[in-house]
Amino acid sequence: MKLLVYPMNKSLAPLGRYADMVTDYDQVIPVAPRSFGYGTGDMAVVDGGMESGVNITYDLKAALEACDAAFLDYCPTANLDGKQYMDVIQSLVNTGRRVSISDDLQDFLVRHGYETIKKLPIEILEYNKNNIVLNEEKRLLDLSVPCIFVFGSGDLTNKFDIQLGLRKAFQKAGYTVMQLGTKKYSSLFGFDPLPKFILESGDSQQKVLDFNHYVYEKAKSDNADVVIIGIPGGIMPNNPYQFTEFGEPAFLIGNALKSDISILSLYCAPYPQEVLQYLLNICKYRFGSPTHYISLACQDMMVSPETLEFQTLSIPVKRINDDILPQVTCLGAKVFAAMDTEGMNHVAKQIIAELSENI
Amino acid sequence: MSYIVFDTPGPHAFVYDRETNRVIYISHADAESLHQALETGETNPTLQKYQQKGICCPSILKDIEHPTVPMMEEIASSQLEDLLLQVTQNCNLRCEYCTYSGKYYNRTHSSKHMSFEVASRSVDFFMERAKDKNSVVIGFYGGEPLLEFELIKRVVSYVEENYGEKKVSYGMTTNGTLLTEDIVRFLIEKHFNIIISLDGPKDQHDKYRRFVSGKGSFDVVMENMQRIRTRHPVFYQNLRTNTVVTPDKDMEALEAFLNKDEQLEGMTPGISMLNDSGNKEEFAFGPENRVVNERERAKLMLYLLDQLEEEQVAKTHRRYLDDLIFLCKTNQSIGKMTETAHHAGPCTVGVRKTFVDVQGNIYPCEKVGEVPAMRLGNVFEGFDLDQVKRLTNIGALTETECKDCWALHHCTICLSRCIEKDVMSRKAKLRHCAESKAEALTKMRDLCFLQLEGLDFEKLRSLQMAK
Ligand code: SF4
Numbered sequence: 001m002k003l004l005v006y007p008m009n010k011s012l013a014p015l016g017r018y019a020d021m022v023t024d025y026d027q028v029i030p031v032a033p034r035s036f037g038y039g040t041g042d043m044a045v046v047d048g049g050m051e052s053g054v055n056i057t058y059d060l061k062a063a064l065e066a067c068d069a070a071f072l073d074y075c076p077t078a079n080l081d082g083k084q085y086m087d088v089i090q091s092l093v094n095t096g097r098r099v100s101i102s103d104d105l106q107d108f109l110v111r112h113g114y115e116t117i118k119k120l121p122i123e124i125l126e127y128n129k130n131n132i133v134l135n136e137e138k139r140l141l142d143l144s145v146p147c148i149f150v151f152g153s154g155d156l157t158n159k160f161d162i163q164l165g166l167r168k169a170f171q172k173a174g175y176t177v178m179q180l181g182t183k184k185y186s187s188l189f190g191f192d193p194l195p196k197f198i199l200e201s202g203d204s205q206q207k208v209l210d211f212n213h214y215v216y217e218k219a220k221s222d223n224a225d226v227v228i229i230g231i232p233g234g235i236m237p238n239n240p241y242q243f244t245e246f247g248e249p250a251f252l253i254g255n256a257l258k259s260d261i262s263i264l265s266l267y268c269a270p271y272p273q274e275v276l277q278y279l280l281n282i283c284k285y286r287f288g289s290p291t292h293y294i295s296l297a298c299q300d301m302m303v304s305p306e307t308l309e310f311q312t313l314s315i316p317v318k319r320i321n322d323d324i325l326p327q328v329t330c331l332g333a334k335v336f337a338a339m340d341t342e343g344m345n346h347v348a349k350q351i352i353a354e355l356s357e358n359i
Numbered sequence: 360m361s362y363i364v365f366d367t368p369g370p371h372a373f374v375y376d377r378e379t380n381r382v383i384y385i386s387h388a389d390a391e392s393l394h395q396a397l398e399t400g401e402t403n404p405t406l407q408k409y410q411q412k413g414i415c416c417p418s419i420l421k422d423i424e425h426p427t428v429p430m431m432e433e434i435a436s437s438q439l440e441d442l443l444l445q446v447t448q449n450c451n452l453r454c455e456y457c458t459y460s461g462k463y464y465n466r467t468h469s470s471k472h473m474s475f476e477v478a479s480r481s482v483d484f485f486m487e488r489a490k491d492k493n494s495v496v497i498g499f500y501g502g503e504p505l506l507e508f509e510l511i512k513r514v515v516s517y518v519e520e521n522y523g524e525k526k527v528s529y530g531m532t533t534n535g536t537l538l539t540e541d542i543v544r545f546l547i548e549k550h551f552n553i554i555i556s557l558d559g560p561k562d563q564h565d566k567y568r569r570f571v572s573g574k575g576s577f578d579v580v581m582e583n584m585q586r587i588r589t590r591h592p593v594f595y596q597n598l599r600t601n602t603v604v605t606p607d608k609d610m611e612a613l614e615a616f617l618n619k620d621e622q623l624e625g626m627t628p629g630i631s632m633l634n635d636s637g638n639k640e641e642f643a644f645g646p647e648n649r650v651v652n653e654r655e656r657a658k659l660m661l662y663l664l665d666q667l668e669e670e671q672v673a674k675t676h677r678r679y680l681d682d683l684i685f686l687c688k689t690n691q692s693i694g695k696m697t698e699t700a701h702h703a704g705p706c707t708v709g710v711r712k713t714f715v716d717v718q719g720n721i722y723p724c725e726k727v728g729e730v731p732a733m734r735l736g737n738v739f740e741g742f743d744l745d746q747v748k749r750l751t752n753i754g755a756l757t758e759t760e761c762k763d764c765w766a767l768h769h770c771t772i773c774l775s776r777c778i779e780k781d782v783m784s785r786k787a788k789l790r791h792c793a794e795s796k797a798e799a800l801t802k803m804r805d806l807c808f809l810q811l812e813g814l815d816f817e818k819l820r821s822l823q824m825a826k
Contacts, residue, residue: 045490079525241688308689311491
């Protein structure tokens with residue numbers, strides 16, 4: 001079974017890279033328009049990681065013929081209009097392929113006059129709003145299994161890659177994982193995305209309680225040995241010239257659950273020791289999550305000197321391993337490159353060992 | 360030294376400290392002591408008092424290096440944002456001051472034009488290296504680019520066919536003489552941003568901007584603009600004009616024309632000073648220029664203090680408002696100075712703008728000469744990364760001076776100001792230092808004055824910059 005993913009870009013990259021972990025499919029066809037500049041090379045061009053053995057194509061027509069199913073997402077940075085998305089969806093539906101799209105794409109299409117999308121037999125992938133089981137208790141409940149948080153300093157910090165890396169290692173070691181992912185398409189990997197309410201406006205206190213109960217019940221019903229939670233968004237504002245977010249979901253989740261292990265994934269830079277200590281202190285004191293693992297993502301963050309806007313720079317993992325990682329040390333924390341498969345495996349094993357000793 | 364003491368009208372003194380990027384209001388007595396410390400190079404109790412608070416401390420800056428240098432390979436392979444294609448070196452005008460008029464080293468008009476092969480390869484080269492950019496700009500430059508209108512159309516189709524999913528906007532600077540109805544319709548359809556070179560009222564414009572025959576081009580340009588105004592009013596409102604200010608320019612007449620001429624109403628005029636980079640003749644601007652600038656600057660300040668209406672401020676001087684907004688946004692403390700830093704001003708050459716000449720050679724921008732010393736590679740073989748790093752890292756030319764310069768974070772010197780006879784020159788760069796520091800000080804003074812007069816900085820920060 002082949003799953004077409006369109007339009008491939010950094011935020012969908014895990015679907016191409018970890019094609020072996022995508023459930024129900026044995027092959028992923030990542031399609032990126034030629035305009036995206038990725039060419040037809042390995043997924044490494046998109047996410048900066050190591051060679052994955054999965055190649056990108058820009059031949060959408062051939063991919064549409066070859067696939068059995070497809071997942072489409074809205075890509076706000078691309079010059080793709082409603083009709084272009086609709087043509088692809090319609091041709092898939094007409095040929096009886098299974099189609100799923102993100103709720104962002106559905107919203108975009110509806111906004112652009114394609115109400116008909118709602119009538120098509122397609123599945124919508126979004127943050128989880130179904131089957132939220134909440135406990136009646138008016139207090140925070142203790143998880144009986146270890147809990148791992150994956151924080152990031154912002155978007156595109158490879159948080160989801162780390163979540164998948166941990167999942168793979170724990171499953172391989174024979175553990176049952178209950179996981180809530182930061183990507184709406186988490187279900188393609190066989191686990192739920194975060195519940196929607198944590199990102200919606202509403203009473204913070206209630207959200208903390210609800211999240212705690214939700215995870216507690218789900219861990220119990222899944223018979224989980226370990227819980228892995230991806231924390232959406234960043235942990236603090238990144239751009240002094242534009243206020244975007246300040247880590248509210250991290251604050252809520254940090255108050256809802258006690259983490260046993262946390263990983264903080266940062267935009268890649270040769271951080272001085274005191275900056276890292278400051279960031280770890282934020283995790284410890286603001287989110288109640290002592291953090292001993294720091295990863296460097298394949299993205300650097302820069303503020304444009306002309307427009308003062310936030311922009312990212314892709315940095316290949318090899319460059320991080322060779323030049324940046326050797327410059328970064330942090331007392332009391334292990335620093336690794338998020339997209340270095342070996343480094344990630346090593347960290348996952350270390351975490352498993354740490355947790356089994358405690359158990 | 361890494362700090363400077365200055366005052367504003369009225370009994371107010373300030374110290375600006377480069378290490379913390381902070382401006383602090385101080386007493387006159389302290390200002391005098393700090394002045395003394397600066398002049399003698401010796402410490403005194405006032406200086407010690409400030410140093411205890413972390414202000415005016417000795418610098419920790421050790422090395423001058425542009426921040427993009429260490430990551431240049433990654434930056435040059437993903438961050439390109441503005442491609443400028445020199446579609447021809449030919450022009451139907453012979454403007455006296457033009458960089459191709461023969462007055463500049465190594466640049467003359469010629470009949471050379473870009474082939475489609477070079478143009479399409481340039482687009483491919485650019486798009487392959489614009490991966491991290493959500494939207495990009497493709498501009499057409501000359502000579503007079505509209506002499507190659509067919510090529511421009513082919514390039515736009517090529518971009519649409521091959522890179523349709525990228526957000527691309529197009530731009531062009533034209534002398535305005537070839538704007539036929541067909542061309543205008545195409546420019547409107549493709550949402551071009553157009554800048555028309557217009558050097559002021561007829562006598563001023565025609566003095567320099569003449570056809571090969573010697574006839575002035577003013578009437579033709581204005582006729583074309585009037586036609587666009589009547590038939591395409593929306594497009595017309597988005598046109599911009601640019602005036603090159605030559606030393607002999609009658610600034611009063613120019614201002615009156617650009618700001619008040621009925622036909623130009625609603626358009627955005629811009630002015631740029633005659634390019635001295637690579638000019639064979641030395642020239643200097645006279646006091647009239649300074650008087651008009653000072654007056655318009657003062658009017659802008661009064662406007663910010665609600666003492667003048669917006670319409671009373673010359674549109675040509677709005678740029679200074681942008682400068683103030685930018686300074687106001689960036690003058691928040693940057694925290695500690697780092698051991699390695701570079702002065703503000705230069706862009707990452709070849710990345711911020713990728714200027715490709717008719718043969719496919721890449722240069723930093725249209726302001727520097729198309730000579731081997733400025734070449735950054737070509738679109739067939741790629742960037743010469745060492746050259747990109749060298750021409751970006753212009754701080755290296757004046758390392759000693761910059762390490763000691765209070766204006767490091769506010770410098771405006773870029774590569775185009777570091778060139779003499781088409782090569783990078785420390786001497787040429789140092790000639791611009793005094794001007795750059797004076798500009799920085801003027802802006803800082805103005806901001807302090809405005810704040811003391813009650814201007815709400817948050818209001819200023821919230822204004823949109825035009826550029
Ligand atoms: S004004 Fe001159 S010395 Fe000062 S930072 Fe700029 S280039 Fe360096």
